[in-house]
Amino acid sequence: MQQHESLKEHYKFTKEEALLLQGLQPKMSALADSFIDEFYDYIWGFGATAKFLKNQKIIDYHRIKIKAWFINLFCGKYDLPYFTYLYKIGEVHVRIGLPTHYVNSAFTFVRTFVIKNIEKNSTDELERLKEIEAVEKIIDINLDTLTSSYREEELSKFLSLSKFEKTILGGLKKFNSYINFFLAGSLALVAFFAIGLFVYDIYLLFFSDIGIEKGILTVLGSLLVLWAAIELIHEEINHLQGKGFAIGAFIMLAMAALIRKVLIYSLSSEKGNDLLVIGAVIVALAFSYWLVNAKNKAAITAGRTDIA
Template identity: 80%
Template sequence: MQQYNSLRADYKFTEEEAKILKDLQPRMEELADQFIDEFYDYIWGFGQTAQFLKNKDIIAHHRKKIKEWFINLFCGKYDMPYFMYLYKIGEIHVKIGLPTHYVNSAFTFVRTFVLNSIEVHFHNKEQHLKEINAVEKIIDMNLDVLTSSYREEELSKFLSLSSFEKTILSGLKKFNSYVNLFLAGALALVAFFAIGLFVYDIYLLFFSDIGIEKGILTVLGSLLVLWAAIELIHEEINHLQGKGFAIGAFIMLAMAALIRKVLIYSLSSEKVDDLLIIGFVIVSLAIAYWLVGVKKKANSV
């Protein structure tokens, strides 16, 4: 906790600002109940809040602690015990597995609520700006300390590994980045061949006896494969930028290739058995694609 000794200095937080916050405390105490009600309306919108606030007793305890924290935000005394108190709150968040983006989002509400309450009581421009600066700094310092628990948890997990385990972990990360780059290159190659296939089908349509109906369906199938390949490249770019792996895009590419087969085979009466098998596989892939989409949507709520 040595870094918290210089926290106030890093944020250029002064004793005058501490006094300004202390002077705001009576007004904020009056607003505490309103704050709690609106805060809960806000966090219930996260979708997974019920996972952490499972019953009435936990909710009542949590409301009490949030109210205490809110009033204590304007205590005027921001020393080591105060920051240790915040750090312990952060440790609890880590222990229960609360995502950091929930904490960050909740602080957006806190900031907006406090600044709006200050705006309502605006009288003197100079004093108003001082109050805003003091509030912004104390909220940022609170968020800094709370999220530091997450950073130290991640660091402690890494430091607890042996040197051999750290070497393996670092090597796997590098290997994973190389594989992702290789995959991106391979997808670009697939897209190149898909363009070639599309051009070849256009050639057959105009310069062979393939037949207009079959030729058009073949071209449409190739175009569908090309579209799916481009979509897959787009998803891989997102993955390289840190987003999740889009298994749905691979399923979509497989469906596109099979649909192309169906378009071609649909003109042949000798391919009925093959069409039934391919149709069954397409339906299975469509169900898998739907399940992936449902899971992705549920995780984003």
């Protein structure tokens, strides 16, 4: 499933539009029964609807679920649970073998029904246009999320995974999730101790005979450790959210660790050769970081050019 926040960004769906939809919910809730009746008249025209709605019990259950989905379309809170709910609906469609064009056609009806009633009941021209734009976006987002299940199913068929392989893959994904959460917790613990180390070094700087020069360098070293821990937590959060591997951040962390070494070794006259080696490595890492950034900027520029 696509990340819900990035999906909303791609559709330029704003918080103001979410509030507009929430404001429409009372009106649409009042129209829910009419919507269901007209919706069923519409989908029975598909011809093969009876194949999926085989008896009255299934029909009654389906009507309840469709009505709940329609009202929830205007809930105003489009967070991860909402998108998970949509994705599960899509999985059901895939499991029962519902053709995608049925879903697309049904959404055409939903769009027409909602916009028709907005135009019928709205008196403010500007407000009506804003409401219609918000409705268009949330319907497209819903359709995008629902049909993502079909795309993943097609990929699964392409890979031709056996049931055993799927079980193994599912287990590995769960194990990977547990490891990632364990890493996130461990990094938080490291950050906590890094804060303690930083505070302790500050204390030594002011209340011991460690010396100003050594004390300041020690504090800077602790600060680098804390910064590194925070950066790792940030990258782990991005990873948990499904974002890519940020190699640049890890190059920066390596540079920070080496700079801390330089700060420590600079206090000793016997570490001259080590400082030269570390300095050369830092320069190499800095060049690598520049190359990574240059590549990323070039990719962004190329993407903008393609869009234009």
